[in-house]
Amino acid sequence: MSDIQYAPINHLDESAMLPLMKEERQMWLADLDWDYSAIQQILLPLIGQKMLPGYAAFTGGRQPSGYIYFLANREKGSIGALYTMPADNAQKAAEGLVELAIACLQDSGGIRRVEAQIFPFHGQNYERIFSKYGFRHYPRVYLVRNIDAGIAEKEPASPAKIIPWDSTLISRAAGMTTACYREHIDYEILEDYHTPENCENYLRGLVTNPGCGVFLPDASFICLDGQENICGYVICSRISDRRALIPQIAAHPAWQGRGLGAALMNRCLRRLRSMNFRSISLVVTSENSRACEWYQRMGFQPHREFGAFTWNRS
Numbered sequence: 542m543s544d545i546q547y548a549p550i551n552h553l554d555e556s557a558m559l560p561l562m563k564e565e566r567q568m569w570l571a572d573l574d575w576d577y578s579a580i581q582q583i584l585l586p587l588i589g590q591k592m593l594p595g596y597a598a599f600t601g602g603r604q605p606s607g608y609i610y611f612l613a614n615r616e617k618g619s620i621g622a623l624y625t626m627p628a629d630n631a632q633k634a635a636e637g638l639v640e641l642a643i644a645c646l647q648d649s650g651g652i653r654r655v656e657a658q659i660f661p662f663h664g665q666n667y668e669r670i671f672s673k674y675g676f677r678h679y680p681r682v683y684l685v686r687n688i689d690a691g692i693a694e695k696e697p698a699s700p701a702k703i704i705p706w707d708s709t710l711i712s713r714a715a716g717m718t719t720a721c722y723r724e725h726i727d728y729e730i731l732e733d734y735h736t737p738e739n740c741e742n743y744l745r746g747l748v749t750n751p752g753c754g755v756f757l758p759d760a761s762f763i764c765l766d767g768q769e770n771i772c773g774y775v776i777c778s779r780i781s782d783r784r785a786l787i788p789q790i791a792a793h794p795a796w797q798g799r800g801l802g803a804a805l806m807n808r809c810l811r812r813l814r815s816m817n818f819r820s821i822s823l824v825v826t827s828e829n830s831r832a833c834e835w836y837q838r839m840g841f842q843p844h845r846e847f848g849a850f851t852w853n854r855s
């Protein structure tokens with residue numbers, strides 16, 4: 542008999558998950574300065590109502606020592622959190638959880654695509670298990686910058702101008718974002734970039750759900766060109782009292798390389814400094830070498846690597 546047992550999360554009481562989720566929260570805070578409690582506050586009631594699809598692993602006790610959850614939205618499945626406490630067999634338990642989640646999603650004929658982006662803790666690595674089930678792997682990097690490092694006073698090239706964030710412009714920002722990512726490596730990672738409708742839902746999610754941090758409208762900005770069309774924007778969120786995150790920054794292809802991205806970034810950094818944030822982070826796909834080099838020139842340093850994984854039904 543295997544030393545690891547698995548059970549659907551829906552068979553567990555919410556209280557049984559608390560110690561595991563507490564440790565997960567501590568790891569996110571210690572390693573990424575990311576207060577994961579905003580996300581867990583959404584997950585816990587779903588667990589209580591037996592409405593969160595996922596599995597728990599038991600590696601030698603009656604308390605779960607690992608869990609995974611996943612969601613299905615129309616034809617797309619997404620793997621949400623995966624976390625296992627440190628133990629000799631933690632990697633094996635994590636791989637078992639991934640296998641169960643993938644089987645559930647791939648065996649459901651309605652699911653055409655599955656996406657996952659997972660930060661591994663305790664030295665774990667999920668590349669082997671995802672590739673075993675036909676997933677493509679895209680290495681990504683979590684970058685961090687101190688807010689106190691120098692901030693340039695750049696403004697965008699005339700006639701572009703930066704205005705405060707305005708959520709009524711989201712559908713126009715979505716159209717611009719789709720154009721930005723058409724020939725981009727991230728187009729393969731996130732189906733949200735494929736159509737303006739998907740992109741609008743994704744941007745609305747960023748400003749309403751805490752999955753990528755709690756939206757900070759005061760540190761988010763839009764750039765308009767001479768005809769008042771959106772030519773760039775930056776969305777910023779709070780992931781802890783000290784650290785902010787940029788889940789999205791984009792410049793219209795016609796404007797790229799003209800200083801607009803730097804002007805948006807610097808405006809955001811200055812606002813965060815006035816709000817007493819200490820550091821800022823963002824995620825970039827390693828293959829996006831121009832953006833990687835640009836972020837490093839803007840003072841961001843690589844902190845942690847992780848993987849994005851995608852699977853398409855053939």
Ligand SMILES: CC(C)(COP(=O)(O)OP(=O)(O)OC[C@H]1O[C@@H](n2cnc3c(N)ncnc32)[C@H](O)[C@@H]1OP(=O)(O)O)[C@@H](O)C(=O)NCCC(=O)NCCS
Pocket residue numbers: 721722725790791792793796797798799800801802803804824825826829831832834835
């Ligand atoms: C990355 C991005 C926001 C930078 O904005 P920008 O207005 O082009 O940036 P700036 O003009 O201030 O700086 C230009 C630098 O950005 C980098 N860059 C990254 N992608 C670029 C692109 N597609 N075109 C031009 N420059 C790009 C280059 O290093 C460039 O420096 P260089 O001119 O010395 O090569 C913008 O190019 C963009 O939207 N790219 C597509 C979407 C994207 O990759 N977003 C980041 C995902 S994490």
